[in-house]
Amino acid sequence: MRFLLRRAMHTLLILVGASLVSFSLVNLAPGDFFDQMKVNPRISQGTLASLRSQYGLDRPLPVRYLQWVRSVINGQWGFSFAYNSPAGPILWSRSGKTLLLTGVATLLAWSLALPLGGWAGARPGSSIDWLTRGTVAVLLATPELVLALLLLLFAVRTGYFPAGGLTSSEYVPSGLWDQTKDITRHVFLPSICLAAGLLPLLLTHIRTAVSEAFESPYIEAARGHGIPFRRLLLRHVLPLAANPLISLFGLSLGMMISSSLLIEAVFSWPGLGQLMLEAIQQRDFYLVVDTAVLSTAFLIVGNLIADVLLYASDPRIRTE
């Protein structure tokens, strides 16, 4: 319990730091949300000045920061100038979609990486090992953006998959099953793309961890006792290799959130990434700060989950 409390305090401090940095950096960028209106010949300078004042853009930065903190505590997360509404509800509806995409992609990446990497580590030089290393090389050499565009082109040319979005354009909800099928068709290509970005890292780490575990004296001894290979791998090697992999799992969650920003833009996925991009382009001040803080929070939570799992799986950490 004390461990969790300590970690929660660390998380809070990091989030405060991230919010301060985001606030200052966004404020340093020249221009504001209302600049775009200056090119509209029908809007006068007086109207722009009164809008700026109404939204509090003429107040000092510390005052705005404190107001934002207060609104975060109230669950409003500041105010979106573009949407003319509290930012909180906008963020929550988008976060769920980003978590869906990254959740599916993480599951996909780990489901492929664990058996492939584990086998390659257990049997170095085997055909699976060569396949794994080849896959890693190809995926590392292919930028995610190129892969995303290729997949999108495939979708448009063949018509097998939709060209972006979360649901079909003309989708009328007719049942849970149809909704699930529709969302699955849409999540497939972007999650493949995201998973492909993470796969080389996972494969390399899993292969190395399993390979190192196999070389440990404890496993040598087990092998000497005649324990069958499959039992050896599943019961002894994988638990031994688990610690670095659990840490990697936490890291991968955070990485997925960052990578999804690009993929969401390419596939018109209505998640946080697209929202953040739009907010930056429009200088929607609080929404930019919110998305930056939220991305940081996801990264920290990923690591927190990994720490908790490590705490649960490794008695040495509990003792410390």
Added chain:
Amino acid sequence: MRSRAEIAVCLPILLGPFSLIAGTSELPLTAQPSSSVCTSISSTEEFLSVKGEIGQCGGRLIISKRSEPKTLNPLTAIDNISRDVIGLMTADLIHVNRDSQQPEAALAKSWTVSPDGRKYILRLRHGLRFSDGYPFDADDVVFTFQSYLDERTHAPQRDLLMISGKPIAVKKIDAYSVSFTLAQPYAAAERLFDSIAILPRHLLQRLYEAGQLMNIWGLNTPPTQIAGLGPFRLKEYTPGQRIIFERNPYYWKSDAKRQRLPYLDGIAAVFVTNNDAEALRFESGETDVISRLSVANFAVLERDQQRRKFRLYDLGPGLEYSFLFFNLNDLSSDILPSLKEKQSWFRTVAFRQAVSSAIDRESIIRLVYRGRAYPLSVQVTPGNKLWMNRSIPPPVRSLPRARELLRQAHFSWGSGGSLHDAQGQRVQFSILVNTENVQRVQIATLIQQDLKELGMGVSLVSLESHTFLHHVFTSYEYETAIMTLVDPDPDPNTEINVLSSKGGTHVWHLKSNNTPSWQDEIDLLMQKQSITLNLGERKRIFDRVQDLLWQNMPAVFLISPDILVGAKNRVGNFHPVILGDYTLWNVEQLFIHKEPGAERGS
């Protein structure tokens, strides 16, 4: 309902992404014509009968938008996407026909103007109802204008309704007549009524009294709390994905067969991230109409027209113009000290004319726009048929003329062909561009090459759009810049803020202590045309303004790109225009062909 959607979102994670993919092609990807039956109009309503092909009722049109609307509040909407979407649900008293570009009766069936041009009396149609079934009358009109003019609302359109600094006085005469009194005569005052969405007093009066009108009709407002007089009403909004509209059963327009419009059952607008994603959705058949194509996407889609059963349209130049302008602001010497010397060149008319003469607009059109743009001498484009001054010659590239002009202005060429001013200073300057607009960066690169032939050293500075605007409008830290403006309406009144020295978008000289005599004349002429009621006289005045711009070139006008749009063959009554959002101006008349082979082009 919501919990079911949430479960649907979670299920793919639980079931795994692979298990459900096969056999999903049964899901409808595009609009299917439904079997809706058109309703006839009632005798108690004063309908507006519109011309056009008689359509078939039913079906849903799917369009794309480059981002989601930010609000559904007509009073505070600023961005084009919100305004387009609101336009589907609302109507105005007098509407500028996007095809003829002329004002015509809408909710007001007729209007009269007093001899001095200051008082307008509008007669409203009888028996009309808002989309929630509540009757419409003069109280709604008075309430609407009160709301737009209320300072607490911060409506951007309030400025439009202030003539000579005074608000238009609105008074109810009877249940179906309203008078509007202007502080002074205003040319084309009918156009002021366009896009002022009439609001439902019965829903909003209480909020108006509480000073809360600026917070109404957000994206999460329940559809039952929103009502308008447009052809559609809100049905459903899904954050980040789409917004769906259904037919307004009380709409007040009919076709020649006295069938109530709109023909469509509804419209679904899906949100995409950018131009390319929009083109992809259209190509894959997920959307029925595309409103603004880039030339690159137009070229790609053009090849697939027959196979994929859609048609693309090049409507020619719209009201958008790109121009190069010089920093002519009167600045203190601490802002870009080097700028002071360069401003002596920029303020020389012959220098600006030489730059204009040296720019090869035809190459810009050929290389950047693949031939789909028009060269400009002044800011009025050929799309503005009524107001273009046809006596101004089209721009022609002439390096000998450019050199002659520079020679006359005491510039000379050094060894190696570099250009120097009378003080021996090498002529070098930078062009500021918005990095997000690829075409503008390409234009700047071509201009850099063109001016190099004159011996000018030109460098490019590309900045992200807000930083670009900050430099141009606030800090004035730039030497020259390329920008694009779009006139929302062909009438010269929309240009006052650009051309008058006191205007907020007079970008080349926002900060002025003194102005040249020709600029003073432009100021006077723009003011004069705004109060001249005789159309011929106004045209002569605005022609003179264009002559002055052409002779003195405060900015070098470059090109106007063509408007490129597309629609599936099965969309009936599709007649795109160069105004507004180009494709949906007659949305109430659009329909989906039901019989195979009945479409355009088949």
